[in-house]
Amino acid sequence: MSEELVEFFKALADANRLKIVGLLAQKPYSVEELAALLDLRPSTVSHHLAKLAEVGLVSARADSYYNVYQLDEKALMDKSRSLFSQENLKASVSDVDLDAYDSKVVADYTRKDGSLKTIPAQRKKLEAVLRYVVKAFKAGKRYTEKQVNEILSGYHEDTASLRRELVGFGLMKREGGGGEYWIE
Amino acid sequence: MSEELVEFFKALADANRLKIVGLLAQKPYSVEELAALLDLRPSTVSHHLAKLAEVGLVSARADSYYNVYQLDEKALMDKSRSLFSQENLKASVSDVDLDAYDSKVVADYTRKDGSLKTIPAQRKKLEAVLRYVVKAFKAGKRYTEKQVNEILSGYHEDTASLRRELVGFGLMKREGGGGEYWIE
DNA sequence: AATTTATTTCGATATTTATCGAATTAGATT
DNA sequence: AATCTAATTCGATAAATATCGAAATAAATT
Known part of the structure; x- marks a missing residue:
């Protein structure tokens, strides 16, 4: 320091x-x-x-x-x-934990099993939670919408919202027509 | 400030x-x-x-x-x-009184009538006192050694030492042979 | 309009620090 | 060697301030 x-x-x-x-x-x-x-x-x-x-x-x-x-x-x-x-x-800033904010938000919104209590309404917190959720996907691999929902259901029942927000924030990409998803 | x-x-x-x-x-x-x-x-x-x-x-x-x-x-x-x-x-340093050191030393070494109790032994204090004494002379005016002693006697009986130190510190100038003194 | 949420303000507390006086140290002069 | 003198160190005290929790404020979403 x-x-x-x-x-x-x-x-x-x-x-x-x-x-x-x-x-x-x-x-x-x-x-x-x-x-x-x-x-x-x-x-x-x-x-x-x-x-x-x-x-x-x-x-x-x-x-x-x-x-x-x-x-x-x-x-x-x-x-x-x-x-x-x-x-x-x-x-x-060398001894500042740059992930501390995300960690705190994720801790606030998750249960012991890692699932979400609720989906945050505030943008910054939503982003933090989405960055946490997106870790469940492998970079480069292609997923069908069904597979995406399957994985997201481990976090929250409203998989449609999670999926939409992930794409909205650019954390997950979607192929125009075919319904394929991936992360970069 | x-x-x-x-x-x-x-x-x-x-x-x-x-x-x-x-x-x-x-x-x-x-x-x-x-x-x-x-x-x-x-x-x-x-x-x-x-x-x-x-x-x-x-x-x-x-x-x-x-x-x-x-x-x-x-x-x-x-x-x-x-x-x-x-x-x-x-x-x-705008609100620092740059004469404060001289003033303190002069106050320590003078009586109420302005004469010196003693001539300081330490160089820095001697300088401060000499800067005080030299104010009794007018810049540019020429003084004979007798006149110089007359003025210095108002400060201390050892006028010879005072005169020598004044010249030694460059506060008073002496013409080589003629015994004339002045300050610049 | 009511509610939620982040921010600010306020009061209290604990830590830091600027200052002093006394005692000690270090150097130089005699 | 003995004696001055300036500087430093030390202990104590008072002032400044970093931090917190609670309360108040403000702004936006529902």
Whole structure:
């Protein structure tokens, strides 16, 4: 998962940290200076800087008494250019179960034996249920209307509606005249 | 201030909201679908979508029973391109008092009459105090060493050190042989 | 018109987090 | 070596917020 991306946004989702970035974009500052400029305690600023450093936006350089922080402008630009790249967008959903909606709907509408309690009225739910039902057919194989009804009867007595909706949503194909059905 | 920028980052500083953006980047989804995909209650998803809509990243379109949300890809790209622009960086520090550090140091080192308690040993603080002292001189005007000492004596008895440091930090210029001083 | 359904709003709760002060650590100057 | 000083760490507290469930709203189907 793109935990890293969330951390990056979290690092910048604070007014004081944004101010620190803006200040460091002009010149390096010590913790003490930043604390005075932002009217915060040094310990608080140190905490903010640690968060910014974690995501690689700033780094420290020891200079006599002081710990001088500087902005990593290259990292900033790199990040900003790739923030909403295809890779990042994809990564953000990588651990999402894309079938969760269908599964939930099917679970709601089926009995333990797999048959349908009712045929959903709402389009989106109907689609989900039809995608479930259509799995009973083999891709490429030809079925007569009688065979289709036979299979659909295992799901619901209203086989005619099921058949019509399957064709209507394009999940099942029908040969014009001969009454042959198949899925692709 | 750039409150808007903070809000934008806050809107994306949450794993579930990032997932929503990633999902909507592929196709529009209803609240109910997103809730199932993310394993959250619809009310929670609605709350997240409201935050994303506030910063202009998503918008809703009514479609029969459902409220279908879509990603505003244009807004996303516009934002991502300008996130760390000079304007935004500047805006983030617009309400920061850039003299706050000097003011704090000067306040720490001066008496009520404006004279110095001591001359700071730390470089950064010394600089701040020197920037304060140098204000007693007029830009462009030429001063003899005697005049310089006269003015500096109002700040600290060790006028020689003050004079040397002022020149050393480049805040005051000295003509090579003649013993003339000025500031630019 | 009545009913169903998805969405939003609201109030409450639990988690996260920004901030501070005190104590500790690390470095540099004397 | 002893002493300053800035920075960090730690513990506590207060503020912000993610989440939920219940209630209210809105929209469409019957």
